Amino acid sequence: MRKTIAFVFAALFMFSQAAWARTIVIAQDATWPPMEFVSENKEIIGFSTDFMKAAAKEGGFQAEFKNVAWDGIFAGLDAGKYDAVCSSVTITDERKATMDFSTPYFKVRQALVVPKDSPATRIEDLKGKTAGGQIGTTGYFAIKKVDGVNSKSYDEIGLAMEDLFNGRIDGVVCDDPVAAQYALQKPEYAAKLKIAAVLDTGDEYYGVAVKKGNKEVLDLINKGIEGVITKGLDKELRKKWMGQ
Amino acid sequence: MKEKSVINITDGAAIPLKKDPGLFSAWRIAFFGSLSVLAYLLLSRPKPYVDILKFLPDGILVTFQVTFCSIFFALFLGLITGIGRISRNRLINAIASTYVEVVRGIPLLVQLFYIYYALGRFVRVPDIVAAVIAMSFCYGAYMGEVFRAGIESIDKGQMEAARSLGFNPSQSMFYVILPQAWRTILPPVGNEFIALLKDTSLVSILAVADLLRRGREFASETFTYFETYTLIALIYLLITLILSKLVSIMEERLRYYERH
Structure with a gap:
């Protein structure tokens, strides 16, 4: 009997966890204005930070930001110190070989x-x-x-x-x-x-990087990015941060 | 025999002693251990390791350049500071002592940033020069302490004898005191040299392409963090171990002259 009660509680606990929005910890190297940088109040702000906040709302997860130095940001992702890197990462073939990328969310040259x-x-x-x-x-x-x-x-x-x-x-x-x-x-x-x-190196696309094979996080982020782009929220953010 | 004063300002590296028990001294374990690990890595997985090693030589060269230039100026600065610290002239003494206090109170990393980026607004110097200036400025203060302790270790009677023979104060210093003080000074200078070589890894923060920065560049492009930093650590270790051996041989020699 006691075991059953314990089991029910455990199950309830698990469900309540699942019902809560999943928290995704996102690493940013906040030295890259206007995409991501540290404000005077020591908060991480910028286009990608706002973008990910909007994407979190759309995708149904909670975004938590962590300021990480660029040199080694991917090593930390690999080591599982955070779930994703959203730090103006251009999608390249070399990077794709070691990590997975979301759908592109920004174009640069x-x-x-x-x-x-x-x-x-x-x-x-x-x-x-x-x-x-x-x-x-x-x-x-x-x-x-x-x-x-x-x-x-x-x-x-x-x-x-x-x-x-x-x-x-x-x-x-x-x-x-x-x-x-x-x-x-x-x-x-x-x-x-x-x-x-x-430079004539062509267009580059920013993507959110996750650890190779981390489909759960990637799906949530992709859902969020899709929501932001279909609603046209990114254009507002572009105006806010780049004035165009 | 009179006990020589021991000078120990900073940690350079463990200088091996001759008394260490035979085959299994710490130095030998570390040296041959790291050498065989290095050989094993290069032979068993040449794909990343040999590529990394090929990427590094100019970085090693820069590391040595910065080390040798810095030690040269640091010795010069240290000699002046050391003599200044024991000077009876109040002004000179105050300047030398303040210099040592100020430098020892500021972390080397902050000094590097300060000389490169803060003063960079007013004086434009190339990166390696800025690195050498910062390193020698910092280590000059430590060397000053080494020189001061070395000079103070020489019996007062030596100076008195020199003066009574008609040498003026600076002649007594350069012809009588310093040649004797060298013996006490050399080992800790060797130690500082090794410490300085290790600290040059900090200059990679100034975008100086030293050994560490070359490694970081390679790692950030190929994502071989484990392999690259393993190799970098091994190379630094081997260099410092070889240098510490040289310092210990030098110490041995000096002890030999002392006995005869």
């Missing part, structure tokens, strides 16, 4: 930022000079692919921009919303920097 007085109009114009990018990003890989341009990898894109601002390097390559944020929005940088070119 790689942009080259240079000082205002630089004559460079293409990345190839920086031959014999040094261009910087964030370590392990598609922007940094793009620099490495160009022969004759010295590549320099930074922990954060902000440090690369600071070095460009101080004249230590000749260019920075990163996703175009981020390039725009630094070269156009931030008054101090905007006075000295400009976007010289959009």
